[in-house]
Amino acid sequence: MENIESFFKPSSVAVIGASATKGKVGNIVINNIIFGSKSNQENAIVGGFKGNIYPINPQLNEISGLKVYKSLREIPSKVDMAVICIPPKGVKDAIEDCGKSGVKSIVIITAGFSETGKEGGKIEQEILDTAKKYDIRIIGPNCLGIISTYADLNATFGDAVPGRGPISFVSQSGALCTSIIQYSFEEFLGFSNFISIGNKSDVDDANLIEYFHKDPYTKCIMLYIESLKDAREFFHTARRVVRDKPIVAFKSGYTEEGARATSSHTGSIAGSDAAYEAAFKQAGVLRAKTLSQLFDASRALAYQPVPKGENIAILTNAGGPGVLAADKAYSLGLKLAELSDETMGELNKVCPPNWSHRNPVDIIGDASASRYDDSLKILMNAKEIDGVILLLSPTAKTDALNIAYRIVDIHETTGKPITVSFIGMVAQTSENYLDSKGIPEIEYPERAVFAMHALMERMKFLKKEELM
Amino acid sequence: MTEEKPDAISEQFTNVLKSGKTVLTLEESRKVMELSGVPFNKSGLAKTEEDAVELAKKIGYPLVMKIVSPQIIHKTEVGGVKVNIGSDEELKKAYNEIIASAKAKVPDAEIQGILLEEMVSGTELIIGTTTDPQFGHMIMFGIGGIFVEVYKDVSFRLIPISAGDANEMLNELQGGALLKGVRGLPGADPKQLVEILMSVSKLVEDHPEIAEMDLNPLMITKRGTIAVDARILLNEPTK
Numbered sequence: 160m161e162n163i164e165s166f167f168k169p170s171s172v173a174v175i176g177a178s179a180t181k182g183k184v185g186n187i188v189i190n191n192i193i194f195g196s197k198s199n200q201e202n203a204i205v206g207g208f209k210g211n212i213y214p215i216n217p218q219l220n221e222i223s224g225l226k227v228y229k230s231l232r233e234i235p236s237k238v239d240m241a242v243i244c245i246p247p248k249g250v251k252d253a254i255e256d257c258g259k260s261g262v263k264s265i266v267i268i269t270a271g272f273s274e275t276g277k278e279g280g281k282i283e284q285e286i287l288d289t290a291k292k293y294d295i296r297i298i299g300p301n302c303l304g305i306i307s308t309y310a311d312l313n314a315t316f317g318d319a320v321p322g323r324g325p326i327s328f329v330s331q332s333g334a335l336c337t338s339i340i341q342y343s344f345e346e347f348l349g350f351s352n353f354i355s356i357g358n359k360s361d362v363d364d365a366n367l368i369e370y371f372h373k374d375p376y377t378k379c380i381m382l383y384i385e386s387l388k389d390a391r392e393f394f395h396t397a398r399r400v401v402r403d404k405p406i407v408a409f410k411s412g413y414t415e416e417g418a419r420a421t422s423s424h425t426g427s428i429a430g431s432d433a434a435y436e437a438a439f440k441q442a443g444v445l446r447a448k449t450l451s452q453l454f455d456a457s458r459a460l461a462y463q464p465v466p467k468g469e470n471i472a473i474l475t476n477a478g479g480p481g482v483l484a485a486d487k488a489y490s491l492g493l494k495l496a497e498l499s500d501e502t503m504g505e506l507n508k509v510c511p512p513n514w515s516h517r518n519p520v521d522i523i524g525d526a527s528a529s530r531y532d533d534s535l536k537i538l539m540n541a542k543e544i545d546g547v548i549l550l551l552s553p554t555a556k557t558d559a560l561n562i563a564y565r566i567v568d569i570h571e572t573t574g575k576p577i578t579v580s581f582i583g584m585v586a587q588t589s590e591n592y593l594d595s596k597g598i599p600e601i602e603y604p605e606r607a608v609f610a611m612h613a614l615m616e617r618m619k620f621l622k623k624e625e626l627m
Numbered sequence: 628m629t630e631e632k633p634d635a636i637s638e639q640f641t642n643v644l645k646s647g648k649t650v651l652t653l654e655e656s657r658k659v660m661e662l663s664g665v666p667f668n669k670s671g672l673a674k675t676e677e678d679a680v681e682l683a684k685k686i687g688y689p690l691v692m693k694i695v696s697p698q699i700i701h702k703t704e705v706g707g708v709k710v711n712i713g714s715d716e717e718l719k720k721a722y723n724e725i726i727a728s729a730k731a732k733v734p735d736a737e738i739q740g741i742l743l744e745e746m747v748s749g750t751e752l753i754i755g756t757t758t759d760p761q762f763g764h765m766i767m768f769g770i771g772g773i774f775v776e777v778y779k780d781v782s783f784r785l786i787p788i789s790a791g792d793a794n795e796m797l798n799e800l801q802g803g804a805l806l807k808g809v810r811g812l813p814g815a816d817p818k819q820l821v822e823i824l825m826s827v828s829k830l831v832e833d834h835p836e837i838a839e840m841d842l843n844p845l846m847i848t849k850r851g852t853i854a855v856d857a858r859i860l861l862n863e864p865t866k
Binding site: 386387390391394422423424425426427428429431433434435436437438440441623 | 650753755756757759760761762763765767771775776779781782783784785788791792795839840841843858860
């Protein structure tokens with residue numbers, strides 16, 4: 160565990176294969192570590208890694224103003240972590256050097272190992288054996304690298320870095336990492352740790368989940384899984400960690416196990432997905448079936464409080480979206496609260512006579528910011544309601560920005576979850592405001608419902624385990 | 628659970644593997660499942676026509692008759708199965724027909740007798756286990772019968788399961804209403820279903836040499852949920 164920690168809180172980092180040539184991976188990585196990387200968020204990594212940085216390249220003297228070392232042995236002080244981006248054939252020797260210099264952890268960005276076939280697999284095993292000899296932990300090979308936002312460390316060859324925040328993400332796809340960073344800008348998602356896990360030759364999902372469990376910055380763990388190295392270990396670790404922190408997982412590859420030797424009914428029904436489905440359910444891991452579900456659920460769980468009960472209200476200024484959201488809510492097993500006489504009476508006072516008089520609460524197309532404000536206050540404070548899904552269909556009367564302000568104010572006082580859809584609106588000031596305040600705002604109403612569903616599932620899990 | 632039970636099961640498996648097989652016969656599978664606490668329909672082996680009549684008194688009509696011979700795997704294809712036997716006369720007639728048909732179709736078959744089984748009806752369920760290449764043993768529960776592979780109305784969990792897991796499995800079926808009983812069919816006692824699921828999970832947990840098994844069908848009858856057919860496959864022993 161101590162060595163795992165040195166990936167995310169190293170005191171010093173060496174880059175083996177640092178380059179001065181623009182566009183080379185070794186150049187991007189060293190510059191990302193030195194300078195951080197571009198981000199549009201207030202709380203982004205500024206100014207890069209604060210610990211000692213040691214570029215290593217036998218042919219160079221200086222990169223971006225830093226002294227370059229010929230080898231690890233030349234470095235006068237201790238190196239915690241190394242990032243390797245040299246061609247595959249030199250990697251084994253590089254690890255031997257790391258071992259002799261007391262390096263604790265290595266990120267191998269270099270590709271060309273087990274993912275290429277048997278020969279590559281053999282080299283990967285040799286690398287692993289060498290690392291084991293020195294008690295070194297390895298992330299990768301064949302990955303984009305890792306980001307630890309609270310350590311100001313961007314050890315990737317990506318072109319951007321997400322802002323700081325409560326989500327820790329592990330991805331088996333490096334490409335997905337860069338896409339998610341882009342997405343995170345738009346949605347104001349903040350990350351504590353961001354790991355492209357590559358071939359999982361050593362450090363795997365279970366090790367990282369275990370670390371995030373203790374990481375004070377991590378509130379929600381988000382996983383993109385293509386395959387697991389030790390499925391049972393993952394299961395046991397996830398089951399333990401999820402009691403304290405929610406885990407949302409996306410598993411890709413619904414392929415049937417070809418030619419499974421079976422002659423039982425049970426064996427023939429069980430495709431490769433049945434075990435994942437079972438394991439996630441049994442462990443209490445929330446399974447996302449699409450990427451949007453992965454984002455929406457993780458956002459809600461990272462930023463919103465867990466509801467006390469399962470009754471929701473839908474607040475809308477139009478009938479159609481209200482019905483659509485209600486349908487989605489039913490299909491996900493959410494309960495629409497029955498409004499009490501008291502709530503009805505209060506809504507009667509602030510709404511025109513033709514409001515829906517039931518849940519979904521349709522406060523009519525001419526709803527102003529103040530009507531939204533009054534109605535939302537009533538619903539969020541109602542005893543029979545545990546959370547609110549707020550929908551807004553733009554009309555000429557809509558003052559989205561003012562509604563957004565009111566939502567944030569009310570949300571702060573109630574401790575109940577809220578998810579929002581300003582339907583069809585994308586990247587406008589009102590939505591950015593909500594997103595930046597941790598209110599999941601999604602342009603599609605069904606997705607706002609799913610975000611609430613994720614919170615309800617968490618509540619049910621915690622109640623089942625008698626943790627709330 | 629007494630101490631002898633797991634031993635008897637291990638012994639059964641050892642004998643099967645010693646004989647070079649990995650698939651247990653219905654009779655062997657049934658014995659193992661009964662030792663594990665899974666209830667079955669009443670049955671007995673009749674070696675003669677007279678035996679059969681005596682046995683039928685204990686089991687009660689209607690009943691099912693099945694040929695028992697190590698050489699005959701597919702009993703129906705050799706005329707080795709008769710159902711809905713309602714009286715002593717029908718029983719005697721069927722007994723002789725089955726023996727004659729089996730002898731004619733598989734002349735070198737060693738016929739050990741005819742299995743008489745209580746004929747039960749009701750909603751058909753399935754409980755099974757299999758081995759996932761990554762996660763290992765898992766258990767399945769669902770709506771059984773011959774269309775089980777068509778509808779796939781089933782739920783899986785990794786073994787071992789808790790009582791909570793078992794309860795969730797019951798609640799996950801599309802056709803969950805069938806468990807409560809529909810159209811005059813008897814409903815199942817969820818407590819008993821949970822017990823059976825836990826017994827099967829325990830059996831596989833204690834005997835990881837089990838590769839796969841089916842209890843199909845498992846019938847919801849007026850006197851409880853009982854298994855009617857069982858099939859156990861063992862892993863090839865490692866040499």
